[in-house]
Amino acid sequence: KNQVEQSPQSLIILEGKNCTLQCNYTVSPFSNLRWYKQDTGRGPVSLTIMTFSENTKSNGRYTATLDADTKQSSLHITASQLSDSASYICVVSDRGSTLGRLYFGRGTQLTVWP
Amino acid sequence: EADIYQTPRYLVIGTGKKITLECSQTMGHDKMYWYQQDPGMELHLIHYSYGVNSTEKGDLSSESTVSRIRTEHFPLTLESARPSHTSQYLCASSESKGDYGYTFGSGTRLTVV
Numbered sequence: 001k002n003q004v005e006q007s008p009q010s011l012i013i014l015e016g017k018n019c020t021l022q023c024n025y026t027v028s029p030f031s032n033l034r035w036y037k038q039d040t041g042r043g044p045v046s047l048t049i050m051t052f053s054e055n056t057k058s059n060g061r062y063t064a065t066l067d068a069d070t071k072q073s074s075l076h077i078t079a080s081q082l083s084d085s086a087s088y089i090c091v092v093s094d095r096g097s098t099l100g101r102l103y104f105g106r107g108t109q110l111t112v113w114p
Numbered sequence: 115e116a117d118i119y120q121t122p123r124y125l126v127i128g129t130g131k132k133i134t135l136e137c138s139q140t141m142g143h144d145k146m147y148w149y150q151q152d153p154g155m156e157l158h159l160i161h162y163s164y165g166v167n168s169t170e171k172g173d174l175s176s177e178s179t180v181s182r183i184r185t186e187h188f189p190l191t192l193e194s195a196r197p198s199h200t201s202q203y204l205c206a207s208s209e210s211k212g213d214y215g216y217t218f219g220s221g222t223r224l225t226v227v
Contacts, residue, residue, distance in 0.1 A: 004156075034216075043120075043204050043218030044157075089156075102216070104156040 002027040004092050006105035014113055017080055021108045023073040023090030031093040035064050035075045038087045038107065047075070047088075080112045117141045120205050120219035127195055127226055135190045135222045137205035143217075146188040149204040150174060151221075157204065163188055195226045 004025045013019050025033070032051045036044035048057045048064040050073070056065045061084075063076045077084055087107040094101050118139040127133055139146065144165045149157040149172075159172030163182040177199070178192050188207075192199055205219040 036218075041123075041202075041221070041223065043206075043220045045218070046216070102159070104158075106154065106156045109154075 004103045004105040010109040012111045018078045021075045025071050025092045027092040027103050034091045036089040085112045118217050118219040124223045131195050133192050137188045139207040143207035145208045147206045148190050151202045197226045200226050
């Protein structure tokens, strides 16, 4: 069964600290993996997208890694800011259909305290 | 700035009412989607469209219907709302070629009382 599991479910850190969010998936065949940031009451906004051949990709203070062999990805946030408080969602796309079907994780709820 | 717009942002209605959630995009994307999301849960695909006059049901069974008469417009309709329809509804679009660039709207938070 194609699944995307994220951990931790929630995380509280102090402003300025770093953190790492995890994503494990069983989706096959694999096409790409995306990390989204979703503020409360808003739609998800794309942070990074990685294909099979990419191991790491950065977007400002966000750095995503991908290990396609172990089917794991991580999102590292450096020097956290209050505005980083949001849900971070891992989304995996397969190559098995013309739809390019997306499989969503439940997200990690990150709270940054001052 | 998002180029996909959803209205209304919030809606509280009574049971049995008919409602239409609006979604419009200005990017010329052929593919459009409706997702349903409950708090703390993953997004579930309820409808999608590959282009004008093309609509399909998604993974999650839904009593809603959609239409795609124009490329930029993908409204979702509930003929008779029930409390079980209370949820957040997210519209998204993407290009036909490649597998990149899903853009989401800000969502409609629907409460049926």
